[in-house]
Amino acid sequence: xxxxxxxxxxxxxxxxxxxxxxxxxxxxxxxxxxxxxxxxxxxxxxxxxxxxxxxxxxxxxxxxxxxxxxxxxxxxxxxxxxxxxxxxxxxxxxxxxxxxxxxxxxxxxxxxxxxxxxxxxxxxxxxxxxxxxxxxxxxxxxxxxxxxxxxxxxxxxxxxxxxxxxxxxxxxxxxxxxxxxxxxxxxxxxxxxxxxxxxxxxxxxxxxxxxxxxxxxxxxxxxxxxxxxxxxxxxxxxxxxxxxxxxxxxxxxxxxxxxxxxxxxxxxxxxxxxxxxxxxxxxxxxxxxxxxxxxxxxxxxx
Amino acid sequence: xxxxxxxxxxxxxxxxxxxxxxxxxxxxxxxxxxxxxxxxxxxxxxxxxxxxxxxxxxxxxxxxxxxxxxxxxxxxxxxxxxxxxxxxxxxxxxxxxxxxxxxxxxxxxxxxxxxxxxxxxxxxxxxxxxxxxxxxxxxxxxxxxxxxxxxxxxxxxxxxxxxxxxxxxxxxxxxxxxxxxxxxxxxxxxxxxxxxxxxxxxxxxxxxxxxxxxxxxxxxxxxxxxxxxxxxxxxxxxxxxxxxxxxxxxxxxxxxxxxxxxxxxxxxxxxxxxxxxxxxxxxxxxxxxxxxxxxxxxxxxx
Numbered sequence: 001x002x003x004x005x006x007x008x009x010x011x012x013x014x015x016x017x018x019x020x021x022x023x024x025x026x027x028x029x030x031x032x033x034x035x036x037x038x039x040x041x042x043x044x045x046x047x048x049x050x051x052x053x054x055x056x057x058x059x060x061x062x063x064x065x066x067x068x069x070x071x072x073x074x075x076x077x078x079x080x081x082x083x084x085x086x087x088x089x090x091x092x093x094x095x096x097x098x099x100x101x102x103x104x105x106x107x108x109x110x111x112x113x114x115x116x117x118x119x120x121x122x123x124x125x126x127x128x129x130x131x132x133x134x135x136x137x138x139x140x141x142x143x144x145x146x147x148x149x150x151x152x153x154x155x156x157x158x159x160x161x162x163x164x165x166x167x168x169x170x171x172x173x174x175x176x177x178x179x180x181x182x183x184x185x186x187x188x189x190x191x192x193x194x195x196x197x198x199x200x201x202x203x204x205x206x207x208x209x210x211x212x213x214x215x216x217x218x219x220x221x222x223x224x225x226x227x228x229x230x231x232x233x234x235x236x237x238x239x240x241x242x243x244x245x246x247x248x249x250x251x252x253x254x255x256x257x258x259x260x261x262x263x264x265x266x267x268x269x270x271x272x273x274x275x276x277x278x279x280x281x282x283x284x285x286x287x288x289x290x291x292x293x294x295x296x297x298x299x300x301x302x
Numbered sequence: 303x304x305x306x307x308x309x310x311x312x313x314x315x316x317x318x319x320x321x322x323x324x325x326x327x328x329x330x331x332x333x334x335x336x337x338x339x340x341x342x343x344x345x346x347x348x349x350x351x352x353x354x355x356x357x358x359x360x361x362x363x364x365x366x367x368x369x370x371x372x373x374x375x376x377x378x379x380x381x382x383x384x385x386x387x388x389x390x391x392x393x394x395x396x397x398x399x400x401x402x403x404x405x406x407x408x409x410x411x412x413x414x415x416x417x418x419x420x421x422x423x424x425x426x427x428x429x430x431x432x433x434x435x436x437x438x439x440x441x442x443x444x445x446x447x448x449x450x451x452x453x454x455x456x457x458x459x460x461x462x463x464x465x466x467x468x469x470x471x472x473x474x475x476x477x478x479x480x481x482x483x484x485x486x487x488x489x490x491x492x493x494x495x496x497x498x499x500x501x502x503x504x505x506x507x508x509x510x511x512x513x514x515x516x517x518x519x520x521x522x523x524x525x526x527x528x529x530x531x532x533x534x535x536x537x538x539x540x541x542x543x544x545x546x547x548x549x550x551x552x553x554x555x556x557x558x559x560x561x562x563x564x565x566x567x568x569x570x571x572x573x574x575x576x577x578x579x580x581x582x583x584x585x586x587x588x589x590x591x592x593x594x595x596x597x598x599x600x601x602x603x604x
Contacts, residue, residue, distance in 0.1 A: 089485055183391055185508070186526045206487070207509035208521070219510070219600050221521035224488045258603040298521050299601050301560040 002042050002067070003247045004114050005033045006133045007123020007146075007236075008103060009047040009071070011054075012276060013083035013096065016230055024276035025057045026082060028123035028146065031233035034280040035240025035267040036121075037064040038288055040247040044114045046070035046133070048106045050077040060281060069111045077102045090231050091205065110136040119250075121243045122166070123236065124148050127158035134165055142252070144168045144243045145197070146235070152178050160195055167252075169197040170239050176202045185210065186217070199257060201242065201264075203235055211254075211261045218258045221299040223269035223291070230275045234268040237280060241267030266291045304344050304369070305549045306416050307335045308435045309425020309448075309538075310405060311349040311373070313356075314578060315385035315398065318532055326578035327359045328384060330425035330448065333535035336582040337542025337569040338423075339366040340590055342549040346416045348372035348435070350408045352379040362583060371413045379404045392533050393507065412438040421552075423545045424468070425538065426450050429460035436467055444554070446470045446545045447499070448537070454480050466498040469554075472541050474505045487512065488519070501559060503544065503566075505537055513556075513563045520560045523601040525571035525593070532577045536570040539582060543569030568593045 012026030033043045044067040051073060061068060080103035083096035108129055110117075118141035122130040130145065145166040151159055152175060159179075163169060169192065173185060179195075180188035189200050189212040199213035206225070211218040242264030249256065266288055273279045314328030331349045338345055346369040353375060363370060382405035385398035410431055412419075420443035424432040432447065447468040453461055454477060461481075465471060471494065475487060481497075482490035491502050491514040501515035510524040544566030551558065568590055575581045 184528060184530075186528045204509065207506065208523075210526075217526050217600060218603070219523035219526075220603075221510075221523070221601070224512075224519050224521075226486060226488045228486075255603070262603060296603065298519060299523070301520070301522075301557070301564060301598065 002044055002114070002117060002119075003036055003040055003243065004044050004046065004110070004117035004120040004137075005029050005036070005123065006046045006108050006110075006120070006130075007032060007125055008080060009045075009049050009053075010080035010082055010103070012232065013081075014230055014232055014275065015085040015096075016090070017086065017088050018229060019275065021275045023054065025054075025060075026232065026276065027080065028125070028236045030061070030277055031236030031271065031280065032121055032123055032240035032243070033061065033066050034064055034277055035237040035271070036244025036247070037066060038267070038283055038285065039241070039244030039263070041065035042067045043244075044070055044111070044117065046108050046110055046114070048072040048074060048102045050079040050102045051075050053079045064281075070109070070114060072109070074102045084232075086231065090228050093231075108133050108136075118142065119243075119247045120144070121239060122146065122162070123239075124151075127151055127155050127162045130162045131158065134162070142167050142246070144170065144239065144246075146170050146239050147175065149175055149178055163192075164196040166197050168199040168201065170201040170203065170235075170242065172203045172205070172235065176200075189217075201261060203238060209238070209261055209265060211257055213257065214254045216254055218254070218261065220258075220261045220265055221295060223265060223295065224298070225269060225272065228272045231272050233277065234272050237271035238264035238268040241265075262292055262295050263288070265295060304346055304416070304419060304421075305338055305342055305545065306346050306348065306412070306419035306422040306439075307331050307338070307425065308348045308410050308412075308422070308432075309334060309427055310382060311347075311351050311355075312382035312384055312405070314534065315383075316532055316534055316577065317387040317398075318392070319388065319390050320531060321577065323577045325356065327356075327362075328534065328578065329382065330427070330538045332363070332579055333538030333573065333582065334423055334425055334542035334545070335363065335368050336366055336579055337539040337573070338546025338549070339368060340569070340585055340587065341543070341546030341565070343367035344369045345546075346372055346413070346419065348410050348412055348416070350374040350376060350404045352381040352404045353377050355381045366583075372411070372416060374411070376404045386534075388533065392530050395533075410435050410438075420444065421545075421549045422446070423541060424448065424464070425541070426453075429453055429457050429464045432464045433460065436464070444469050444548070446472065446541065448472050448541050449477065451477055451480055462497055465494075468499050470501040470503065471499040472503040472505065472537075472544065474507070474537065478502075478504045491519075503563060505540060511540070511563055511567060513559055515559065516556045518556055520556070520563065522560075522563045522567055523597060525567060525597065526600070527571065527574065530574045533574050535579065536574050539573035540566035540570040543567075564594055564597050565590070567597060
């Protein structure tokens with residue numbers, strides 16, 4: 001059974017202390033779908049680009065068994081563009097420009113055949129758009145949701161409405177603190193869980209991730225990265241690996257969600273090793289499996 | 303076989319957002335020895351106090367099978383006193399006062415019977431004093447060392463001399479970055495390991511701890527604390543649990559060091575639940591064991 005991914009698709013300029021790249025493929029949908037594509041398929045994406053969108057990007061996505069029927073290509077319009085520069089401390093970046101272009105009036109239209117999708121991941125877009133997507137679906141069974149500080153600050157009420165309907169919320173630690181208005185992450189998780197999501201994943205970057213649910217907590221380690229080349233998309237790659245793995249086996253026990261968190265971490269670790277989506281374009285299942293084993297060796301004791 | 307602990311002993315004033323306490327027992331030696339006392343004994347401590355030092359503190363330490371022969375009590379002088387106030391975010395504290403008193407001229411003298419100690423932990427004191435302690439020992443086999451930003455900033459050369467002789471260095475993440483002059487913790491660990499210590503533990507507070515050695519990394523989770531009452535002494539409690547456990551079974555394989563890191567984390571988690579040393583004064587082995595199991599459940603997956 002397929003997976004539906006809705007979010008942004010864009011073209012990025014990225015500058016790190018090591019190198020820079022322009023006209024690179026970006027957007028939450030892209031990273032999520034690519035990371036998920038190693039676990040399940042076909043993956044249907046819904047998004048919008050302009051007619052300047054590089055055909056090589058389309059070809060690459062299709063080669064990953066990603067169904068682009070829901071990709072609106074607006075003639076005479078430009079794709080969403082974003083530019084940023086990372087500091088020496090890669091946890092900090094400056095936005096250089098944000099040109100919304102076609103994304104400004106994005107109206108997600110779910111293709112007929114995808115309306116029956118039972119498994120959907122809502123990438124980081126406005127909560128009203130996430131709500132709009134959900135309203136087009138016929139009886140979705142499992143909904144994974146991402147968001148960010150921007151939406152928590154500006155559209156908290158709309159976001160909370162969406163949260164009532166989702167099964168898993170994936171956010172980072174600062175977003176969890178902001179959403180709950182509580183500095184202690186364990187307390188914050190309880191407050192957010194009461195907003196609706198049965199499971200909550202809090203990503204902590206170089207410190208790993210926490211999974212909350214079933215009155216249990218799972219602490220996942222971070223992969224020890226000596227050379228982070230480009231942190232862009234790591235959170236989306238995590239969400240893609242997590243959701244793709246769950247979509248494959250549809251086992252929603254806490255034990256299997258723990259494995260999904262590790263597969264999410266695995267995909268994020270591959271993502272940051274190269275520029276843009278390149279770290280997610282040419283992986284083998286053996287590489288992914290071996291890194292999963294490395295995560296286990298990293299954190300096991302008896 | 304006993305364990306020798308050398309460090310500071312003091313009297314603390316502690317203010318948190320929840321409560322405050324004055325004339326509380328403090329100092330690195332105290333926390334280390336109490337935490338270690340649940341694993342091994344007798345523990346010999348070497349330190350200095352004034353004649354104002356509370357006899358109840360002495361009694362409590364003795365009840366934990368802590369040998370005080372090496373405790374110098376200087377007549378007519380005052381004990382080291384420290385006062386601090388924690389912010390709402392308990393990761394931040396302001397020092398209110400530091401009165402070194404007898405600690406200013408502390409000259410550690412190792413009692414005759416302790417000079418043959420093969421297992422020693424050097425608490426957070428000046429590197430020259432740590433060196434002084436080591437020079438009095440006859441053939442020490444296993445040396446664990448703590449330090450802090452203050453000594454790295456002011457006495458780096460002396461510290462590096464000590465590091466050549468120690469088996470395990472225990473520091474926190476900001477200290478590791480400062481000592482190595484490298485923001486990436488994995489690279490920082492490699493640089494520090496080259497300074498001498500065969501094993502390195504980097505504590506990351508609410509994010510757990512990392513153990514480096516034998517070309518391997520172990521990532522230990524943090525105990526999910528909803529209510530940290532007083533963070534004072536957590537790092538020393540960690541060092542005490544770690545060293546006490548190792549001293550008990552003298553198994554220096556990486557697998558056993560991993561367990562030691564977890565026992566260190568267990569003792570730190572108990573420490574912060576109450577004011578001053580109170581969280582370490584009345585524990586049962588069952589409580590400690592159960593929390594060890596909780597750490598395993600928190601981080602295991604397959």
